[in-house]
Amino acid sequence: MNFNDARDLMWIAGGLYGSAFILGFLKTFRLNWSPLNEAPLAGIIIGFLLHTRALYLRGLDIHGCPLGNTLERIQFILWSLILTFLILRLLWRLDLLGSFCAGLSFGAGWLTLTLPNTDPKYWLATDYHKLFSDPWIELHASIAIFSYGVFSLLAIVSGMYLIQRKALLSRKFDKLGSFLPPINDLEIACWRLLTVGVIFLTISILVGGMHWTRHPEFVTSIKLAVTILLWLGYSVVFLLHLTHRIYGSKFAKISIILFLLAIGSLALVNSKNRENTKQEIKPVQSTDLSL
Amino acid sequence: MNKEINQSLFLLGSSHQVADLAARERISLPPGSIDEFYNGLSQIEGLDEYLLLNTCNRTEIYGAVQKSFSFDSLGKYLSNFRKLEPEFLSQHSYQRNDHEVVDHLFKVTSGIDSQMVGETEILGQVKKAYEDACQRKAAGKMLNRLFQKGFQAAKWARTNTGISRGQVNLGNVLCDLARRIFGKVSNCRLLVLGAGEVAESTIEAFKSRGSQAITVSGRTFDWCPLCRNKPAELAEKFDGFTLSFDRFKDSMHLFDVILTSTASGKSLIDYRDIQKSMQKRPAQPLFLIDASVPRNIEEKVSQIENVFLYNMDDVSTIANENLKSRISEVDRCKGALARRAAKLWEQMTQAREIS
Numbered sequence: 001m002n003f004n005d006a007r008d009l010m011w012i013a014g015g016l017y018g019s020a021f022i023l024g025f026l027k028t029f030r031l032n033w034s035p036l037n038e039a040p041l042a043g044i045i046i047g048f049l050l051h052t053r054a055l056y057l058r059g060l061d062i063h064g065c066p067l068g069n070t071l072e073r074i075q076f077i078l079w080s081l082i083l084t085f086l087i088l089r090l091l092w093r094l095d096l097l098g099s100f101c102a103g104l105s106f107g108a109g110w111l112t113l114t115l116p117n118t119d120p121k122y123w124l125a126t127d128y129h130k131l132f133s134d135p136w137i138e139l140h141a142s143i144a145i146f147s148y149g150v151f152s153l154l155a156i157v158s159g160m161y162l163i164q165r166k167a168l169l170s171r172k173f174d175k176l177g178s179f180l181p182p183i184n185d186l187e188i189a190c191w192r193l194l195t196v197g198v199i200f201l202t203i204s205i206l207v208g209g210m211h212w213t214r215h216p217e218f219v220t221s222i223k224l225a226v227t228i229l230l231w232l233g234y235s236v237v238f239l240l241h242l243t244h245r246i247y248g249s250k251f252a253k254i255s256i257i258l259f260l261l262a263i264g265s266l267a268l269v270n271s272k273n274r275e276n277t278k279q280e281i282k283p284v285q286s287t288d289l290s291l
Numbered sequence: 292m293n294k295e296i297n298q299s300l301f302l303l304g305s306s307h308q309v310a311d312l313a314a315r316e317r318i319s320l321p322p323g324s325i326d327e328f329y330n331g332l333s334q335i336e337g338l339d340e341y342l343l344l345n346t347c348n349r350t351e352i353y354g355a356v357q358k359s360f361s362f363d364s365l366g367k368y369l370s371n372f373r374k375l376e377p378e379f380l381s382q383h384s385y386q387r388n389d390h391e392v393v394d395h396l397f398k399v400t401s402g403i404d405s406q407m408v409g410e411t412e413i414l415g416q417v418k419k420a421y422e423d424a425c426q427r428k429a430a431g432k433m434l435n436r437l438f439q440k441g442f443q444a445a446k447w448a449r450t451n452t453g454i455s456r457g458q459v460n461l462g463n464v465l466c467d468l469a470r471r472i473f474g475k476v477s478n479c480r481l482l483v484l485g486a487g488e489v490a491e492s493t494i495e496a497f498k499s500r501g502s503q504a505i506t507v508s509g510r511t512f513d514w515c516p517l518c519r520n521k522p523a524e525l526a527e528k529f530d531g532f533t534l535s536f537d538r539f540k541d542s543m544h545l546f547d548v549i550l551t552s553t554a555s556g557k558s559l560i561d562y563r564d565i566q567k568s569m570q571k572r573p574a575q576p577l578f579l580i581d582a583s584v585p586r587n588i589e590e591k592v593s594q595i596e597n598v599f600l601y602n603m604d605d606v607s608t609i610a611n612e613n614l615k616s617r618i619s620e621v622d623r624c625k626g627a628l629a630r631r632a633a634k635l636w637e638q639m640t641q642a643r644e645i646s
Contacts (some may be wrong), residue, residue: 168471171605173612178456182474184576246571246597272541 006061009054010075010113016047017082018106025101028179040095044102050084055079062123063130065142071119073266074112074144078105080149081156084193088153096179100156140208146263147200151234154193155259157176159250161186165249189247190255191241198238205231233258294608298339299432303365303384304351307406307503310383318373318383319592320345328372329427335364340431342438346416348401348406355433362386372497389413390636393437397628400441401448402455409454410615414445440635444628452627453620457613461489462496464610465580465601469497469548472599473575477501479578480545482534484559485509485552490583493550494529505531506546508539509553540564544571550580551587558589562605580606 002008020043025042054074058066066072085101088094112118122128132138160180167177180186204229212219237254240246246254293315305318320328332341333354337360344351349513352365371378398404402415421438424430430438434588449455457467466476473479481497483490486509494505509522526533526618534542541550541565551559569577579600586602593600 164471168468168599171601171609173457173471173609182471185471187574241574247574250596 003053004057006058007113007119008053009050009057010109013047013051013054014106014109014113016043016050017109019104020044020047021099021103022105024102025094027178028096028099040098040102041089043085044082044098047102047105048079048086051075051082053078064132065138066131067141067145068122069118069120069132070266071112074108074118076145077148077152078109080146081105082153084150084153088189094181096176096181097156097160100160101153104152104156109113130211134211136207140204140211143200143207144204147197147204148266149260150193150197150200151255151262154190154197155256157186157189157193158255161190161252162249162256165252187251190252192240194234194241194255198234201231201234230258230262230265233261298355298357300355300389300433300437301356301360301362301365302351302387302392302395303354303362303369303451304344304349304387304395305380305384306349306351306404306405309385313346314379314383317375317541318346318350318369318380319407320350320373324372328499329429331368331372332429334415335368336360337629338365340434341429342420342434344399344417346413351399353396353434353437355431360641381462386432390633393440393636393639394629394632396437397444397448397632398625401624402445403448403621403624403628405467408614408621411449411455415443418442436639437635439525440631448624448628450614452624454617454624456620457609457616459610459614459617460492460496461606461610462492462494464502464606464613465493465548465550466496466500466520468599468601468606468609469578472578473547475501475584476502480504481506481550482539482546483507483525483550483552484536484539484587485554485583486525487552487554489552491525491528491548492584493552493580494525494531494613497548498529505529507531508534508536510536510555528563540568544568547576548578548580550582552582553587554583555587558588559587561589562591562594562595565598567593569595569598582606 001012020040023043024040026276027037055066055072062068065076067076078169081101082105085098089098123131132141154252161183164177164180164183164186167173168183181189208227212224237251237258242249299406305315307315310318313562320343325345327340328343331342332338334501337357338354339357342353343354352369354360354365366377366380366384369375369438370377395404402409402411402413405413417438421430421434424434469476469479476497477500479497481494481502481504483494483506486507488505494507497505505526507522507526516566522536523533525531536622540560543560553559565577565579574597576597577590579588579598581600581602584603588600590600592598
């Protein structure tokens, strides 16, 4: 293990998230071992610090925010997810949410590290200078990816809402259900996360849109369509919830579906890059990385 | 020579484990006679320290005794004091010595020896009995250590095992469900239709958790001078409000929890009523409890988004499940407490040998 290697650090961070996930659930199911009490949160915090260092090292390699390939984007989303959870953890004592977040970060993080072709070394190309030609585009991409992190947390909280709702309607309360927050609090949390996510995504679209009006040739029509559709999807849900037309289980289900679509849209962007990398390692067009 | 060297622990007691309610009533000490009972205990030879635990379900005398102490003397004293036949007392009581006393106290404080397994009230009662004994200077070094360790064991058991998990009382089960839906029960606005025992138990449980907005409504027979206005009496008892029964449907959207417990024998709230009130409180959950037989709320209302309807069968099932889950934890808890008790007794005997 090399603590100056971004990938090694990502593996360790993923492992720590995985440990936090397992320990968190053991704690939830009342394994009688007191050191377990703070271990999941400690695992998430140490994992987050190593994850931050990993992204920092990769950022030094590529001279910018690490969003140049699928692995980097997924890792940045997972980092944003954990960051949002840690901020929320200051406000609410939601340890079970931490376990869900750690589980997702572990699973998705290790999967992208294991899968081939998710981490082409584009920055080793001879004519490579830096990832983003324009700092505004870098800002656009990083805010957009951060909003994905918030939306992933929204999907997790929505999942928790559906589990709690199912328990309440079926009148069967297993141990997991009994440790979930009240259903009303979960819906409020979903609404706040959606609001924050939509604000960040809108800022990102505005910043990206300003660049696009000047250089429309850098943005493919598929990317433009996906981005606008996704933003519209979240904005419509936001407005429908604001006017009380969608709430409860429908709201939770739509939030999860939209998140899956958002993750799917990343693959669309990636397929284009992969084609590029098959031919030769080339620096990625700055606008390919935007959402 | 230090008195503590020859001391050992002793317990004489009666509880629901060995005595039915009628027997317990005979053995239990009336509150006004506690002073006199303590005075009598101080006269028993060889009884250096003593503590009386007297609750509705158990009467127990804990003691640190010298070798000269005769077990029969304490039994005789209690029989005489309560005017019981010695055979009756021996039939409905138990005696424990040394490490058995430690083990027994740990089980009592943690609630696993209680009639309602895992209940927490007993810990407060033991604490009160201990404070009382301390004030009377009846508890000394040995009982102090025993009871302090007993409180620690209770805390450990509640934190590390599931013996107190889940509610088993009707009102508490409903409060627990309300907490799962709304979070803080104190913020819930409760409407109760009817004024029977179930209504009262529920209001009591909500009130004890800080709920301030409690409203009672029910059919009253104002034309009859002999009829009591029970809803108004219930509301007054718990500082609540009353609502005219004819108008409760117009105000349903203002409440988070609605309990029906009437003997009307017909459906009072139907699908359209709830649909109408949910339109006025969108995105806010509604918790309905139908405690009436025959039911007062149309079952179809549970199909409406954000509406959670429970009837008495559902609530009873949850209470029974909670009780089962507590009982399944008892063996684990007993084993762990026995190990703690053995360790404490070993420390106590070692300390005696050293001194």
